[in-house]
Structure formats: structure tokens, C-alpha cells
Amino acid sequence: AQSVSQHNHHVILSEAASLELGCNYSYGGTVNLFWYVQYPGQHLQLLLKYFSGDPLVKGIKGFEAEFIKSKFSFNLRKPSVQWSDTAEYFCAVNGGNKLTFGTGTQLKVEL
Amino acid sequence: EAEVAQSPRYKITEKSQAVAFWCDPISGHATLYWYRQILGQGPELLVQFQDESVVDDSQLPKDRFSAERLKGVDSTLKIQPAELGDSAMYLCASSPRTSGTDTQYFGPGTRLTVL
Numbered sequence: 001a002q003s004v005s006q007h008n009h010h011v012i013l014s015e016a017a018s019l020e021l022g023c024n025y026s027y028g029g030t031v032n033l034f035w036y037v038q039y040p041g042q043h044l045q046l047l048l049k050y051f052s053g054d055p056l057v058k059g060i061k062g063f064e065a066e067f068i069k070s071k072f073s074f075n076l077r078k079p080s081v082q083w084s085d086t087a088e089y090f091c092a093v094n095g096g097n098k099l100t101f102g103t104g105t106q107l108k109v110e111l
Numbered sequence: 112e113a114e115v116a117q118s119p120r121y122k123i124t125e126k127s128q129a130v131a132f133w134c135d136p137i138s139g140h141a142t143l144y145w146y147r148q149i150l151g152q153g154p155e156l157l158v159q160f161q162d163e164s165v166v167d168d169s170q171l172p173k174d175r176f177s178a179e180r181l182k183g184v185d186s187t188l189k190i191q192p193a194e195l196g197d198s199a200m201y202l203c204a205s206s207p208r209t210s211g212t213d214t215q216y217f218g219p220g221t222r223l224t225v226l
Contacts, residue, residue: 032212034214036217042219043115043218043220044154044217045216046216049212049214051211051212090153096211097209098156098167099144099156100156101154103152103153104151104152
């Protein structure tokens, strides 16, 4: 069975600070990796995804993530966060056509 | 931009009552998913449809939960009888195909409170 671990449950940053959210997964086969975001009052939406090719993928709003196969990791990064990035972020892995989510990281960006 | 529609947005019910949630996926999307999200956790797949057929319902508590997608378009998830532990957000999502690389598009969810 596949599983996803997000180690940071709550993160508080000041505007312009750099962000890195950790995500590790467990699965024995080929995986496709996703980061979803849920802004306050909105539904889950895709931030970025990786399924092949360049392990550094870029998403919307300046976010990027790097797939490191040897570490089973897919960490999310942003060089400079904005107040509008306040949201809950979910890492997800799709192995065998089933999407499994992590528990999420609540990010609060303070002015 | 096309969106997944869900109704109702909120539902309060008493223990042992029956509840039903409705989902209308993005037009043309063959695959439809129902997830349950308990507060503080990520969404967990309950059931997955490919057109009108169930692909995966291994996590669906079949003694009380049922789901259907009769014409391969919209879908209904039912709980009968509801229990206190069923209080959660119920999310519907759709994707063009059943493929590991496809993005799943989520609806706004139905927040269920069981008293």
C-alpha cells in the first residue's frame, strides 16, 4: 500500500520568507506526484504535478517541487511567499491509479 | 472554467438518519471519485467510477454507504444510517480518464455533521 508523509503540520512565515514543505512517500512502483492547495473558502486545486522527465517541476504562482527518487521525496518550494499563499497544502501520490494524500500542511503567511 | 458541482454544501442530520450527496462532474470526464476528509487529515478515497462502473470501492463501508452513477454522468453517495463518526467533508472529484497522470478536479464538498 502506498502512503504519504508530510512532516510539517503548521508553518508560519513572514512575507518574503522562503518556503519548503516536506513530502515523503512510500510505494514500490512507478509513481506520479502531486501538490494540491486549498485556499480559505475554496476547493482543492492542483498546484503542480510530476510524472516523468525533469525532476524539477514548476507550478502556478511561483511554486516548484523537486522529485528525488532516491529519497522518495517531493518537496515543495517557493523562494518568497506572499500573504495570499496562506492555505493548506497537500502532497499526493498516485500509484496504481489510486491517489493517496498526506495529512496536509497549514501555511500561514504574516504581513 | 468548468467545475465539479456538489450539493448540498452543508448537511446536518441526526444519528440513524439517511443522507444523500450529489455530484455533477466536469462534462466529458469519464472518471468520478468520492473522497471523505476528516478534519486535520487528507482526503481518503471512498469509491471510484469509470463511466457507470465501480473501479475501486475497497474503502467504502458497504454496510452503510452506497454510491451510484447510473448513466455515467452525475453520481449520488448515500449513507444509511448515519453515525457520529461519519461527520466529515465529502468531496467529489473528476478526471478525463482513469490514469495516474491525470489531474483530478475537485468540487467544493459537502460538510456533514451528524448529531
